[in-house]
Amino acid sequence: MDTQSLIIFLAVGVAAGFLASFIVGGGGLIRYLITGVIGAFVGGFLFSAFGINLGIDSLLIASIIQATVGAIVVVFVARMIA
Numbered sequence: 001m002d003t004q005s006l007i008i009f010l011a012v013g014v015a016a017g018f019l020a021s022f023i024v025g026g027g028g029l030i031r032y033l034i035t036g037v038i039g040a041f042v043g044g045f046l047f048s049a050f051g052i053n054l055g056i057d058s059l060l061i062a063s064i065i066q067a068t069v070g071a072i073v074v075v076f077v078a079r080m081i082a
Contacts, residue, residue: 012060013037016067023068024075035071043070 001009010033017036021027026035043066046052056062 020071039071
């Protein structure tokens, strides 16, 4: 993974974490980054496992949506555990 891809991945994670915290609550840049990055993996897995295709031509927008859904799931699971 080159530097540009890593920066885009982290930016998608921050955006997804921000959107997830806007929906379910929470805050802080580090929390956005952590939940967004973990959410990107979870969202990608869930969308792939259930065969969900968003039908969006923009890969960046589709990635942000998947990561946001994954981050919301991560936050809900973390709240159920704690």
